[in-house]
Amino acid sequence: MLSINIQKNLQAFMLDVHFNVKSEIAVLFGPSGSGKTTVLNCIAGLTHPNVGQITLNQRDFFPKKGKPVPAAKRHIGYVFQDYALFPHMTVKKNIQYGLKDHHLMDRLTDMMGIDHLLDKYPHQISGGEKQRAALARALVTKPDALLLDEPFSSLDHETKTECQNELLELHKLWQIPVLLVTHDKEEASILGDRLLRIDKGKLVT
């Protein structure tokens, strides 16, 4: 279980959220600039809250003594909005970067139908393919939780539906806490086991 209770001063408002994600897909839904990505960055360890607590499977990321657990040691997969694939590496090298298990890579690329793309560079593949490559790259690290920042926002309708279904299928197999950020209401209701609305840094019910 991933549990979050953080406060952070942002330029326009104070981010103050408190919620838990079990082995489910929770959707953080809200308008642009409401602090969604900052929540993900705090969980991943790319930025730090002013005060608060984040624990993942009883692992406290802000131990009483010492520094916060660094991003590299949190075991959290992160798919960025623009995918952030390494442009100078092939899809295969991208996926292998954080690889822990070769069988897993073969299985994943096979399942997601990106076998034939392995030797291509990111600029040679389509948006949907990039999304799949980024998701595979995050999953091969065997993360304990998965963060997705608007992962389908740049895809056309058809590809979006395909990718959403794939995510649901993958989650059935993986069963880890998934936190997905979106401003798309339809997407939120299709994917979310649970919906968390956020506005100006606060969760609203």
Add this chain to the structure above:
Amino acid sequence: MDLTPLFLSLRIAGIATIVVFVTGVFLARVITRSQFPGKRIVESVLMLPLVLPPTVVGFGLLYLFGTNGPIGKLLLHWFDFQVVFTWTGAVIAAVVVAFPLMYQSAAASFQKYDHNIENAARTMGASDWRIFWTISFPLAWPGLLAGLVLTFARALGEFGATLMVAGYIPNKTETIPLAIYFAVESGNRDIALFWVISILIIGFAAILWLNWWSERNILRFSSDDL
């Protein structure tokens, strides 16, 4: 024809380029990614040699490294080593004068690409060291290489500060630019012309190669991924 100035110039510019490349890349990377009070002042100091007349740089180096200067005195005392009027002095002059070019190129290239690319590597468990060598350095490489070539060219052409710090000592500190100046001074126009043409060829080849290389590189990354 005595080719000593050519070898001396290449040696001085080569060593200066290595020093400038390592320190320039390191400082650019550290400074561009951190926020601290006085950051702009530090950056301005690093860029200062670019806008100062080389004679001012030479004057400053003479003050620091002269036998009575704060650094020169220590070097003499501890290592029995003198910088002024040696080719090491010429290296130091070239380093200081060429440094801003490398720093500027490196700072720009580390800010050019999407930083989430590094963040992605971080969430995959990579150490800072691994991220630098596998992500940051290769992505910044086109800009770093441009800085490298400019640094080498600038170090090779350094005249004013070199003359003040290293002086003109044939076979010891006589680099090509110094050889040209003193050949003209003493009426040896043929020798001067020979060195002028040599340095023109080296400079032209460097720029030509750089342009060719960056064009090829732009084609390779012709996407919106960077």
